[in-house]
Amino acid sequence: MTHSQHWQEYLQGAHVAPEVFELRPDYRVLLLVVTDIIPGSSDITSETLLKEAESSAKDTLSKQPVTEIPHIAAWRDTYKAFGSKPQKYRNSLEALTRRVEAGLPRVNRLTDIYNAISVKRQIPLGGEDLGKYVGRPRCVRATGQEEFETTAGGEKVVEHPNKGEVVWCDDAGVTCRRWNWRQGPRTALTDETTLALFVFDALEPITDGVLEEAADEMVEALRKSSPGLQVARRLVTRADV
Incomplete structure (x- = not known):
């Protein structure tokens, strides 16, 4: 079995x-694994994408309020x-879009790229260090019993999601609360992430089609600094349940 096949x-x-699709039958998620990333901090590629995203979002916001996009x-x-x-818990797309006037955050190359594509394509988009994942x-x-490791006041704390809340998780606990509101530091992307x-x-x-185009743009951007990277992807829909 090849690396990509794995x-x-x-x-x-x-x-x-199934309960997630019962809540929103139109929900789909595209999962993209990228391997053999050459680690690094923010660069010209990520900065260019962020500026493109800021310009695009400012144009959109000049025509309608953020809540009507x-x-x-x-x-x-x-x-x-x-x-x-x-109004209290903003999905990641809304939170980022609201920041374009002051400027999107500059974090690290991988985070900058996915934030830029999220705003440009108007898709909530998360990135996880798969090397720190446990299971799938x-x-x-x-249920409300799951653990979500986060920080408060500079200290590590463990929260529990509300019962019925949609969360992403692995075998070690919750990796993202409220579907796409807040990711945990345990699996956060860093300058050292290679997977x-x-x-x-x-x-x-x-x-x-828009999902696939966004994933293609992600791969193209990453290949500029990591020409040998390999990818695997899967689109999950209600039909897969």
Whole structure:
């Protein structure tokens, strides 16, 4: 089995629970594994993408309020459906889009690239260090007993999601709360990450084609600094349940 075949098989074991699709039958997620990344900090590629994303979002915001941008509005409705107030807990796409006037954050190359593509393509997008994962990714509605490791006041703390909250998790605990609100530091991307999992979340009106194009753009951007990288991807839909 080749390296790419291994990761393709790994993604086949990723799971979205039926209860998640019951909440939003139109939900789809594209999972992208990228291996053999050459580690590094922010560079000209990530900076160029961030500036493109800022310009695109500013143009969009000049025409309509952030809460009326179609995909952001869809996620706000979805947060209400599982009991999270969208004005208090903003999905990652909305949170980033609201920051474009002051400038998107500059974190590290991998994070900068996926944040830029998220805003440019208007897709909530997360990135995880797959080398720190335990088992395979799962998207479920929480029981409330799961553990989410985070920080507060500079100290490590453990939170528990609300019962019914949609979370991403692995065998060690929750990796992202409220579907795509906040990722945990345990699996965060760093300047040393060489193996990554990217999670592209979509509701209508985002099409499968737009998801695939966003993933293609991610791979193209990463190849500029890591020409030997390999990829595996899988689109998960309600039909897979």
